[in-house]
Amino acid sequence: MNKSMVVGVVLGAVVVTAGGAVATYNMMGDKGPQFARVTDVTPIKETIRTPRQVCKDVAITHQKPVQDQHQVAGTALGAVVGGLIGNQVGGGSGKKIATVAGAVGGGYAGNKVQERMQANDTYTTTETRCNTVTDTREKVVGYTVKYELEGRVGQVRMDRDPGQQIPVRDGQLVLAEQQ
Incomplete structure (x- = not known):
């Protein structure tokens, strides 16, 4: 083997070892907790009212003209x-x-x-009578989530139920789902 090849192999080994050490340090380093513990989830609901017409045919009895x-x-x-x-x-x-x-x-x-x-002396006709009724339903528009992180209790509004824990990155809650 020539001298330049030996130097190249040694330098490559040093770079790979240093990169592995840095990656291990980043993975093993103390970054704090990775999750906040969820203590309560309350759905936030909105009432949706939808009016609609209901019509029915009704028999009407009329007096014939006298x-x-x-x-x-x-x-x-x-x-x-x-x-x-x-x-x-x-x-x-x-x-x-x-x-x-x-x-x-x-x-x-x-x-x-x-x-x-x-x-x-009467006659009967059929007339359509309509009236407006309102249908109501509830829609979940978000969630109030109470959590505990490093002994502190907090509350946040989320668009989904996070389950038992919320991810934490660099000491901050990760509220948006990662794609």
């Missing part, structure tokens, strides 16, 4: 029928009284019958 508001037709028809029936009863002046009484009673009855028939 043609004869005073029930004149029913009164007149009832009076005629009542008068005819009253005329069949009795004789002489009693017959006249019976005819008048039959007409009055028949007129009243005809009026009430027509009134009841008009009240029951």
Whole structure:
């Protein structure tokens, strides 16, 4: 072997040994704790409210328009029928009284019958009725994390649950996840 090759091998060995020593010192050197102990994690929640429309079809009963508001037709028809029936009863002046009484009673009855028939004269339609309801839900937006590091208690807000410990680098919490 020539002299320059021996010098090169010795220098290479020295550099490798020195690099290993520095790396070992950095790994073994006292950098403090590597983790902070988590003592409590509390979720921070936000309430989300979302309005929405709810519609349903409803059957609506309507009164048909009344043609004869005073029930004149029913009164007149009832009076005629009542008068005819009253005329069949009795004789002489009693017959006249019976005819008048039959007409009055028949007129009243005809009026009430027509009134009841008009009240029951209805039709049904379907209408859509809508109203607004609000759906609510809770969303976790972060976490309040209490921790202990070198005998000190601290608190920090994080975007995730860190579990049992938080990494520490150079005495500082590492809060962001490393990629």
